[in-house]
Amino acid sequence: MSASRILKWVTGGLEAFLGIPIIGGTFVLSFLWTPLAVMLALHITTLVIANKEGKSSSGSVLGIVTSCIAWIPIVGMIMHIITAIILMLDASKNETA
Structure with missing residues (x-):
C-alpha cells in the first residue's frame, strides 16, 4: 500500500471523527482549534x-x-463529513488504476 493511500485513510478517518456532531466540535474547541x-x-x-x-x-x-473554513460551526461539520467521504473513496480505489 502506498504512502499516499495510507495517509488518505488516516486523514479520512480523522475528518470523519471531526464531522461527528457535538463530539467533533467539542474536541476542536477544547483544544482551541489546534486540530x-x-x-x-x-x-x-x-x-x-x-x-x-x-x-x-x-x-x-x-x-x-x-x-481553513471549519471554524464555522455547521459549515465545518458538513465539510468534514464530505471531505471524509471523498478521502475514503479515493483511498479505496484500486492502486493500479
Whole structure:
C-alpha cells in the first residue's frame, strides 16, 4: 500500500471523527482549534506525497479548504463529513488504476 493511500485513510478517518456532531466540535474547541491546524498540515503532506506518486489529490485539496473554513460551526461539520467521504473513496480505489 502506498504512502499516499495510507495517509488518505488516516486523514479520512480523522475528518470523519471531526464531522461527528457535538463530539467533533467539542474536541476542536477544547483544544482551541489546534486540530484544524494539525489537519491542515496532514492534508498538505498528503497532497505533496500524492502528487509525487502521481495519485489523485482532490481529497487533500478539499481537506485543505475544509481545514481553513471549519471554524464555522455547521459549515465545518458538513465539510468534514464530505471531505471524509471523498478521502475514503479515493483511498479505496484500486492502486493500479
